[in-house]
Amino acid sequence: FDRKITPNEMSMLRNYVEAQMVVYEGRESGDTSGWFYWNFAMEGGVFAEWDFLRGIDEGWIPQVRREILAEDRFGSCETIIE
Numbered sequence: 001f002d003r004k005i006t007p008n009e010m011s012m013l014r015n016y017v018e019a020q021m022v023v024y025e026g027r028e029s030g031d032t033s034g035w036f037y038w039n040f041a042m043e044g045g046v047f048a049e050w051d052f053l054r055g056i057d058e059g060w061i062p063q064v065r066r067e068i069l070a071e072d073r074f075g076s077c078e079t080i081i082e
Contacts, residue, residue, distance in 0.1 A: 003045035005058065013049060013060040019077045021062075021070035 005013070038061070042051040055061030065073065074080055 003048050005048055010058060010060045013055065015080050017061050018070070018074040019080050022074055022077055022080070025070045
C-alpha cells in the first residue's frame with residue numbers, strides 16, 4: 001500500500017516544513033532551540049506525510065542549505081501561509 005499525496009497536500013506539507021524550518025532556526029540566538037522532527041523513512045504509505053526521504057524525493061521537504069537562513073529562503077511564517 002503506497003498512499004498517494006495529492007498536489008494540494010504536497011503544497012500544504014511544503015508550507016508546513018518551511019514554516020517549521022523558519023521557526024526552529026530562529027533568526028535571533030536563543031529564540032528557539034532544536035529543529036523539526038520527521039521519520040527518516042516509513043514502510044508502506046499509511047503515514048506518508050512523516051516519511052522524510054519521500055518528502056525529499058517528492059519535493060515537499062526542501063534540501064537544507066546551511067549557508068542561507070531559512071527565513072531568507074522562504075520568508076516569514078506569515079508570508080509562507082499567504
